[in-house]
Amino acid sequence: MPPHRKIAVVIDSVKRLQxxxxxxxxxNLLQKQHPAELAEVFNELPDKQRRSAxxxxxxxxxxxxxxxxxxxxxxxxxSMLIEYPADELARLFQELPSDDAAAWIGHLPDELSVQVLExxxxxxxxxxxxxxxxxxxxxxxxxxxxxxxxxxDLTAGQAIEALQGSREVEMVFYLYVVxxxxxxxxxxxxxxxxxxxxxxxxxxxxxxxLISARVDMDQEDVARQVADYNLLAIPVVDHENKLAGIIxxxxxxxxxxxxATEDIYRLAGVASDEHxxxxxxxxxxxxxxxxxxxxxxxxxxALVVQQFQATIDRVVALAAFMTVIASMGGNAATQTLTxxxxxxxxxxxxxxxxxxxxxxxxxxxxxxxxxxxIVGAGIAWWIVGNPYFGGILALAMVINLLVAAGAxxxxxxxxxxxxxxxxxxxxxxxxxxxxxxxxxAFLGLGTLxxxxxxxxx
Amino acid sequence: MPPHRKIAVVIDSVKRLQxxxxxxxxxNLLQKQHPAELAEVFNELPDKQRRSAxxxxxxxxxxxxxxxxxxxxxxxxxSMLIEYPADELARLFQELPSDDAAAWIGHLPDELSVQVLExxxxxxxxxxxxxxxxxxxxxxxxxxxxxxxxxxDLTAGQAIEALQGSREVEMVFYLYVVxxxxxxxxxxxxxxxxxxxxxxxxxxxxxxxLISARVDMDQEDVARQVADYNLLAIPVVDHENKLAGIIxxxxxxxxxxxxATEDIYRLAGVASDEHxxxxxxxxxxxxxxxxxxxxxxxxxxALVVQQFQATIDRVVALAAFMTVIASMGGNAATQTLTxxxxxxxxxxxxxxxxxxxxxxxxxxxxxxxxxxxIVGAGIAWWIVGNPYFGGILALAMVINLLVAAGAxxxxxxxxxxxxxxxxxxxxxxxxxxxxxxxxxAFLGLGTLxxxxxxxxx
Numbered sequence: 029m030p031p032h033r034k035i036a037v038v039i040d041s042v043k044r045l046q047x048x049x050x051x052x053x054x055x056n057l058l059q060k061q062h063p064a065e066l067a068e069v070f071n072e073l074p075d076k077q078r079r080s081a082x083x084x085x086x087x088x089x090x091x092x093x094x095x096x097x098x099x100x101x102x103x104x105x106x107s108m109l110i111e112y113p114a115d116e117l118a119r120l121f122q123e124l125p126s127d128d129a130a131a132w133i134g135h136l137p138d139e140l141s142v143q144v145l146e147x148x149x150x151x152x153x154x155x156x157x158x159x160x161x162x163x164x165x166x167x168x169x170x171x172x173x174x175x176x177x178x179x180x181d182l183t184a185g186q187a188i189e190a191l192q193g194s195r196e197v198e199m200v201f202y203l204y205v206v207x208x209x210x211x212x213x214x215x216x217x218x219x220x221x222x223x224x225x226x227x228x229x230x231x232x233x234x235x236x237x238l239i240s241a242r243v244d245m246d247q248e249d250v251a252r253q254v255a256d257y258n259l260l261a262i263p264v265v266d267h268e269n270k271l272a273g274i275i276x277x278x279x280x281x282x283x284x285x286x287x288a289t290e291d292i293y294r295l296a297g298v299a300s301d302e303h304x305x306x307x308x309x310x311x312x313x314x315x316x317x318x319x320x321x322x323x324x325x326x327x328x329x330a331l332v333v334q335q336f337q338a339t340i341d342r343v344v345a346l347a348a349f350m351t352v353i354a355s356m357g358g359n360a361a362t363q364t365l366t367x368x369x370x371x372x373x374x375x376x377x378x379x380x381x382x383x384x385x386x387x388x389x390x391x392x393x394x395x396x397x398x399x400x401x402i403v404g405a406g407i408a409w410w411i412v413g414n415p416y417f418g419g420i421l422a423l424a425m426v427i428n429l430l431v432a433a434g435a436x437x438x439x440x441x442x443x444x445x446x447x448x449x450x451x452x453x454x455x456x457x458x459x460x461x462x463x464x465x466x467x468x469a470f471l472g473l474g475t476l477x478x479x480x481x482x483x484x485x
Numbered sequence: 486m487p488p489h490r491k492i493a494v495v496i497d498s499v500k501r502l503q504x505x506x507x508x509x510x511x512x513n514l515l516q517k518q519h520p521a522e523l524a525e526v527f528n529e530l531p532d533k534q535r536r537s538a539x540x541x542x543x544x545x546x547x548x549x550x551x552x553x554x555x556x557x558x559x560x561x562x563x564s565m566l567i568e569y570p571a572d573e574l575a576r577l578f579q580e581l582p583s584d585d586a587a588a589w590i591g592h593l594p595d596e597l598s599v600q601v602l603e604x605x606x607x608x609x610x611x612x613x614x615x616x617x618x619x620x621x622x623x624x625x626x627x628x629x630x631x632x633x634x635x636x637x638d639l640t641a642g643q644a645i646e647a648l649q650g651s652r653e654v655e656m657v658f659y660l661y662v663v664x665x666x667x668x669x670x671x672x673x674x675x676x677x678x679x680x681x682x683x684x685x686x687x688x689x690x691x692x693x694x695l696i697s698a699r700v701d702m703d704q705e706d707v708a709r710q711v712a713d714y715n716l717l718a719i720p721v722v723d724h725e726n727k728l729a730g731i732i733x734x735x736x737x738x739x740x741x742x743x744x745a746t747e748d749i750y751r752l753a754g755v756a757s758d759e760h761x762x763x764x765x766x767x768x769x770x771x772x773x774x775x776x777x778x779x780x781x782x783x784x785x786x787a788l789v790v791q792q793f794q795a796t797i798d799r800v801v802a803l804a805a806f807m808t809v810i811a812s813m814g815g816n817a818a819t820q821t822l823t824x825x826x827x828x829x830x831x832x833x834x835x836x837x838x839x840x841x842x843x844x845x846x847x848x849x850x851x852x853x854x855x856x857x858x859i860v861g862a863g864i865a866w867w868i869v870g871n872p873y874f875g876g877i878l879a880l881a882m883v884i885n886l887l888v889a890a891g892a893x894x895x896x897x898x899x900x901x902x903x904x905x906x907x908x909x910x911x912x913x914x915x916x917x918x919x920x921x922x923x924x925x926a927f928l929g930l931g932t933l934x935x936x937x938x939x940x941x942x
Contacts, residue, residue, distance in 0.1 A: 044595055064713035068680035072837045099713065142925075194679050200718075201658075218675055223649055255742070255937060256521035256556065258735040260717060277734050278715040285712070288745030289827055292752070296823035297816060304838075310847035315820050315853065319813060323857055326812040327864055328920070333805035334868070340797070340804050342673035347797050347804035348790035354808065355920060356776065357781040358815075359754060359913055363772050366753035370746055376558070380529045381761075391765035396772065407784055411791070455912070456816055463812060 035068050035382045042069060046077055051084060058085045058457045063092060067099035090120050098128065106135035106303050108325060114140060118147035119328050125367035126152065127172040127273075130159035135171075167250045168243035170283070171264040171273030177204040178230060180213055185226030187216070201260040204271060207278055212240060212263055212271045240265050243272055250275060250282040252375065293452035295366065297322075318456050325460035329354075334462055343481045345412045346474045352408075353424050356400060357462030361432035362455050364389050368440050379445065386437050393433035397426035416480035424470035431469075432462045492525050499526060503534055508541060515542045520549060524556035541563060547577050555585065557836055561762050562591035571597060575604035580758045581611065584629040584730075591626075598693035624707045625700035627740070628721040628730030634661040634686060637670055642683030644673070658717040661728060662691045669697060669720055669728045674860045688790035697722050700729055707732060708740040709832065748830055751908035754779075775913050782917035784810075793928035800938045802869045803931045809865075810881050813857060814919030818889035819912050821846050825897050829907050836902065843894050849889035859928065873937035881927035886924075 038061065045054040054257040058066065058081065068084075070078050088092040097105035109117060110133070117136075121129040121144065133141045133156060145153045153174060162168030176194060178187050189204060203221065214234030224233055240263045241250045254262050254277060262280075264273040271390075279382035290300040297318030302311055333340070333350070340347050368385070371377030377385060404425055405418030436458050474481060495518065502511040513536065515523065523542075527535050554562035555634030566574060566589070574593075577602065578586040588615060590598045602610045612630060619625030633651060636645050644660060660678065662671040671691030672822040682688055697720045698707045711719050711734060719737075721730040747757040789808070790797070798803050825842070828834030834842060834879055861882055862875030869875075893915050895909035931938060 056781075062714065067713075068832070071833065072835060074838075075841075111786075188679060191676070215860070218679075220650070221678075222645060255735070255738045256524075257519065260734070266738040277717070277738075278712070281712045281734075281738065281741060285745070285831065288742070288749075289831070292745070292749050292823055297747070297754075297866045298820050298823050302824060304824060304834045304842055306845075308845045308852070311824075311845065312849045315817070315849065316856065318820070319816060319853055319857055320812060320817045323809070323861060324890055325808040327861075327868075329812070330805040330809050331868070333808065334802070337801045337805070340801050344794045344798050344804075346809075347792070347801075348787040348794070350804075351790065351808065351811065351920065351924075352780070352783040352787050355786070355917060356779060358916070359776060359779045360772070362753045362912060363755050363775070366749055366755050367759060367761060367768075370749055374742065374746070376528065376561075377524070377761045378529055381531075384532075385761055388763075388765045388768065392769045392772065394763070396776055399773065400776060404780060404784075411788070451863040455819060460812065462688055463808065467808075 035065060035072070037096060038065070039069055039072050042081055043077065044385070046080060054081070055084055059089055059092065059094075063095035064099050066092070066096035066349050066409060070096060070100055076106045079108065079111075086120075091123060094120060094132075095123060096130075101303065102131060102135040102299065103301060103383045106132065107305075109154075110136060111276045114143040116149050117144045119155070122148045122152040125172055125174065125321065126155040126159060127170065130156045130169070134160060134164070143326075143381055150335075162243055165247045166243065167241040167245040167247060167264045168272070169277060170247055170279055171243070171275050173261065173269060173273040175204060175274040177206045177210070177212075177271050179203045179227070180207055180231040180234070182230050183223050183226060184221055184228045184233065187230060188223060188226070201276075201448050202263075203230070204263050205230050206271050208268045212238075212265050212269055215263075232265055238263070238267075239357055241275065242267070243409045248287050249282045251280045251287065254280045255284070291369065291451050294449060295369060295455055297456045322460060325457070326463070329460060329467060333471065336467075336475060339471060339475045339478060341378055342478065343474060345408075345417065346471060346481075349408055349412075349417075349421055350467055350470050352404060353421065353428055353466040354415065354463045355427040355472075356404075356425060357432045357466045358455075358459035360393065360396060360429050361458045361462045364393075364433050364436035365440065365458050369451050372440060377441075379441070382437075382441050386434070389433040390430065393429040394426065396427035398422075401425035401457065402430075414481060416477060420470065420473045420481070424466065424473055427469040428462060428466040431465045432458070486551035492522060492529070494530050495522070496526055498533065499530065499538055503537060510673065511538070512541055512545050517547055518553075521555035521556050523549070527553060527557055530847040536565065536568075537898050540897050543577075550581060551577060551581060551589075554753065555588070558760065559588060559592040560758060560760055564762070567597060569591060571600040571603050574601045576894060578613070579605045581608040582629055582631065583612040583616060584627065587613045587626070591617060591621070604721055619700055622704045623700065624698040624702040624704060624721045625729070625733060627704055627707075627736055628700070628732050630730040632661060632720065632728060633671075634663045634667070634728050634733040637662045637664055637686070637688045637691070639687050640683060641681050641685045641687065643682070643796055644678060644687060648678075658718075658733075660687070661720050661731075662687050662829055667725055667727045669695075669722050671695065672720075695720070697726075698732065699724070705744050708737045708744065708893050711737045712741070734764045734853065741773075744830075748908050749907060751914055752826060754913045779913050779917060782914070783920070786924060787916060789924045790928065793924075793932060796928060796932045796935060799935065800874075800931060802865075802874065803938075804927060806865055806869075806874075806878055807924055807927050809861060810878065810885055810923040811920040813861075813882060813887045814885040815912075815916035816925045817850065818893045818915045818919045819821065819854060821850075821893035822897065822912065822915050825894055826908050829897060834898075836898070839894075839898050843891070846890040846894045847887060850886040854886035855879075857886075858882035871938060877927065877930045877934060877938070881923065881930055884926040885919060885923040888922045889915070924937065 061459045062250045073081060082093060100339055111188045118478045121132060133144060159169060178190060178301055204212060205216060207213050214236045215238045216230055239253055239257055243264055243266050250262060261274050261276045263271055264275060266272045293300050297316040302314050401422030402437035405422040409415050442453060496714045504785035530538060539550060578589060590601060616626060634649060660673045661669060664670050671693045672695045673687055673691045677690055696710055696714055700721055700723050701750055705755060718731050720728055721732060723729045750757050756771040760770050856880030862879040865878045866872050900907045900909060
C-alpha cells in the first residue's frame, strides 16, 4: 500500500475510534505508527481531535508522542505543549536527549521555560542549560552533547566491545578518537573497525585529518560542510578543540530545509518562523513591518507621480501605461534578485565572480528591455494612437530594466559584503525601487516630449 | 585555519603557480585537496584559469577532477566538459559509478551524449542507458544500481566476510537482504551485525518492515521519506519489489537543495535550471516567457485604467495613489503565496486543513487592510487635502487585500489538486491580478464618489 493511502486509512480509523470512545484500541493503533507517520496523522486531524489523540498517546507513551510532535515542527508542537502544566513538561523533557529537550524549551514562552528548567532533575536541566547558552542557530545549540568517543590508546577489539555496551547512543556512524584530555584527535569508521585485527590500536587506524565544527559556527555553515563533504555526522569542538558534541545528517537535513524556507520567506518579506499554522493575530503582527515599509515606499512612488500631475493632466494615457513600466521592472528585478540571492546561498556566487555576473545581468536586461520595449511600443501605439508615445514607452522600459538588474545584483552583493543576509534585499525594496525609477523615467520622458504626445495623442 | 582562509591561500597559490608555469607543483597542490575544496577553488578562479587548472588535473587524476566538477554542479560542469572530444569523455565516464556517469551524460547536449555512449565499453554504457531510461527526477534516475545485498540464508559471520571483500561499494550503512529471486525482504544495520554471534542467520536478525522507494517515485517524495524517517539510505525496488538500486542521504541532500531552488525560482518566474553562470543569451531566452505573460497582464491592467480616463482627467491624484493600492496588494499577496506554497512543499498544508488556512489568511488580510487603509487614508488626506479621497483609498485597500489573500491561497491549492506544481502560481500572475483588482476597486470607487472628490480636491 503506498504511504499516503496507508495514512488515510489510519486517519479514518483514528476518527472512528475517537467517535466511539474506544481509547484502548486507539492507543494500540497510534503506538504501531512511526513518529513521521503519526506527525502526518496529527497534521490532518482537526484541532480538537489532534489534541485529544496526542493527549491519549502522551499518557501512555510519552517518548513516541514527543517524537511525533518534533516531526510536526517545533512551532506547532510548542503551541500544543504550552497547555500542559510545567511539572508535567519537566517530567517529559528530562526523558529526552538533551539536544531535543533544549530545542523544545527554546520554543516555549520565556516564563514557562524557566519554570520547566527549575522543575527538572538537576543533572538534566544543567545539560539543557549548557546547550541553551549557545546562540540560536549555532552548532552548539543544535548538537547532541552525548557523543560516542574513545581513547586513542584502545584497540579495535576494545572499541567494538565498548560499542556493544553503548545501547543508548542513537546513531553511531563514526568513532571519534580523543586524547586523555578529550581533545579530538581522529576518527575511525565503523567499517574500518571490521576490517582490521582486534589488537590494532585506534591510534594506528584512525584518520587524523578530519572535518569538525566549532560550537559557535553558524548552523548554515555546518550544514554546508556536511553536504559538501558527504558526511553522515560532524563532531563539534569547543575553542580548545575538545570534543563537545555531534551533529548528525538528519539534523543537517532539517537545517537545510529551514534555511531554504528562510530564504524563500525573506525574499517575500515574511518572518522566517511563520508557517501555515501561525495564528492569524501573530501572522498579522509579523507581516506588518514589511507592509509598513512598502506603504512608505509606495507613498514615495505616489509623490513622484504627483510631481508629474501637470503632464498626466494633459496626456492621461501616461497614467495607464506607467503601470506597465513599473510592473515589468518589478518582475525582471525579482527574477534577477532570485538568481543572485540563491546563487549566494548555495555558494555559486562570490565576490570574486560578481563582476562577470553583473555584466551578464546587464546584457539580459538590455535584451529584455529592447524586446518588450519594442513589443510594448507597438501595443501602446495601437491603443493610444501615437507613435511617439510608443517610443517613450520603449526607452523607459530599457532604462527601468537596466536599473532593475543593477539594483537586484548589487544590493544583495553589498549586503553580503556587509555580512547581512542578502535575502533581506527582499522583493519589497527592489520592486518599489523599480516602481519609482520606472515612473521617473516614463513620466520624465513624457514631460520632456510633451509636445509630441499632445500633437497626435 | 578556518576553511575559507585555507581556500583563499590555495587559490592564491594556484594563480601563482599558473603564472610561473610550475605544472608539477600545481598538480601536487590540487591533488591534496578534497573535491569540495577543489570545487570552491574552481568556482573562484576566472574562466581561463579555471579551464587550465581543470585540464591539468584531468590529465593526471581524472577521478578527482570529475568529483570536483560534480561538487560544482552539473550545469557548470557540463559546460566545461563539452569542450572535450567524445572519446575522451567516454573514457572518463566509464571509470565513474554508473549513477554519476548517467547524471553527466544526461546534462550533455543530445548529439554528444549519443556519441559518448557509443564509445563507452558495452557493459558500462548499458548500465548507464538503463538508468537514463527512467524519467528525469525519479528514484530510478538518481539511484546507484550497485547496491550491496546479501541472501537471507547467509549468517552474520558470512555477511561480515562479504562486506570485507567489497571495497568498491562506496558507502555501506545497511545490509539489504534479498531472497533467491532478488526480492527485497529485509534490512540489517551494520551495528546489529556487530552485536550478534557469527552463526546467526540474516533472516533471524533482519527487520522485515522497511521503507523502500519505487523506481518511478518522484525524487522529491524519496527525499521526504528519507528526511521524515531519518534514514541514511533508501533501497529502490522495481514494480516486482526486486532490489534495483540505492539512494544515499548525500544524494537526498542534493535533491532537497535542488527542489528548494526550484520552488524559489518558480515563485519568481525563473526557469528551474537557471543559475548564476547561465550565459546571458540563454538566461534571456529563459526569462522571456514569464515577462511576456507579465506584459500581457500589465497591458490588461493598463486597459482597466484606460476605462477610467475620464475620472482621472478630473481627479489626477487618483493616478498617483492607485499605485499604492496595487503595490500593497501585490506585496500582501506575495507574503500569503509564499507561506502557502512553502506549506504545501514541506507537507504542512493539505486539502484537509485548507479551509482553516483560508480563514486565517482572510483575517490577516482584513486586519492589514484596516491598519494600512486607515494609515494610508490619513496620508492621502494630508497630501491631497480631501477626506473622501482617504476614505476611498481605505475601502479599496481592504477590498484589494482580501482579493489578494483569497487568490494567493486558493490558486496554489487548486493547482495542487490538479497535480500541477503550486509554485507555478508565481508572483507574476498573482501580483498582476492584484494590480487589476486594485485599480478596479480604487478607480471604480473614485468614479462612484466623483462628486465628493471634486468638491474638496
